[in-house]
Amino acid sequence: MSKERYIAAKQQWAEKQKAKGVVARSQPHPERLPPGQKLTTGFPVLDLGVHPEISDADWSLTLDGLVENSVKLDWQAFNALPPVEDVSDFHCVTTWSRYDCRWGGVAFTTLYELARPRPEARFVYFTGFDGYSTNVSLASCLDDDVLVATSFDGAPLTLEHGGRARVIIPKLYAWKGAKFVKGLTFLADDKPGFWEVRGYSNTADPWTEDRFG
Ligand SMILES: Nc1nc2c(c(=O)[nH]1)N[C@H]1C(S)=C(S)[C@@H](COP(=O)(O)O)O[C@H]1N2
Ligand SMILES: [Mo]
Numbered sequence: 001m002s003k004e005r006y007i008a009a010k011q012q013w014a015e016k017q018k019a020k021g022v023v024a025r026s027q028p029h030p031e032r033l034p035p036g037q038k039l040t041t042g043f044p045v046l047d048l049g050v051h052p053e054i055s056d057a058d059w060s061l062t063l064d065g066l067v068e069n070s071v072k073l074d075w076q077a078f079n080a081l082p083p084v085e086d087v088s089d090f091h092c093v094t095t096w097s098r099y100d101c102r103w104g105g106v107a108f109t110t111l112y113e114l115a116r117p118r119p120e121a122r123f124v125y126f127t128g129f130d131g132y133s134t135n136v137s138l139a140s141c142l143d144d145d146v147l148v149a150t151s152f153d154g155a156p157l158t159l160e161h162g163g164r165a166r167v168i169i170p171k172l173y174a175w176k177g178a179k180f181v182k183g184l185t186f187l188a189d190d191k192p193g194f195w196e197v198r199g200y201s202n203t204a205d206p207w208t209e210d211r212f213g
Helices: 003-019 075-079 108-115
Strands: 060-065 071-074 084-091 096-107 123-128 133-137 147-152 166-168 181-187
Touching: 060 108, 071 075, 075 147, 084 166, 096 108, 096 166, 108 147, 108 181
Parallel strands: 060 181
Antiparallel strands: 060 071, 084 096, 096 147, 123 133, 123 181, 147 166
16 A cells, blocks of 8 residues: 555544544453454564664654753664663554563653753654654653664564654553654643644553544
8 A cells, every 4th residue: 555545544534533423432441452452472573664773873852842951862872772672562543452572772861851842842753764654742751661662572673663863652552652753842731743734642541542533
């Protein structure tokens, strides 16, 4: 499928589900598999069909916006930051989930401390080398399981899964984690990203099936 047809189809699906009245269900619950999800042991690839191959020399991660310390990290500087590893479950809005993903990289909180966002900053706008974008509240990003991952199950992140680096926010649907990430912009006002302007939820909580706008 072409990128345009894929985007149009996924957008139409969101509109149809929304029209049917598929909205947030009740309360978070103690089970492991969120409502409406099916467990998979494979690892589907979900993106816009663009896998931007970035060399060491061309890769960078920019932290900017409402911060005291705007920085552009090159591959070496990024990898010199303290490493973390975290095992989490992965939930895609298209109803598949994958358990026990072992991600390695740099904690969001490390990047937060480096950039020192100003008190007015309340949202983070993520961008990818493929033209993707997504927005998340700063509060959600500050969870200790949020990271910019460069490895998966102990091996360097493959290009199809978002290498060189991707954002992982386990408590939200996976579209909130930008693959091929290149920038984090701290904002005072929310700014909807790629899927958020195409019918998908701003907040994306799998436990309340918060899928569509
Ligand atoms: N840059 C970028 N990040 C992205 C996407 C994308 O299209 N581009 N798709 C999102 C969606 S909808 C999902 S489910 C996950 C899929 O990650 P995977 O391909 O490793 O399974 O990446 C998210 N991050
Ligand atoms: Mo997804």
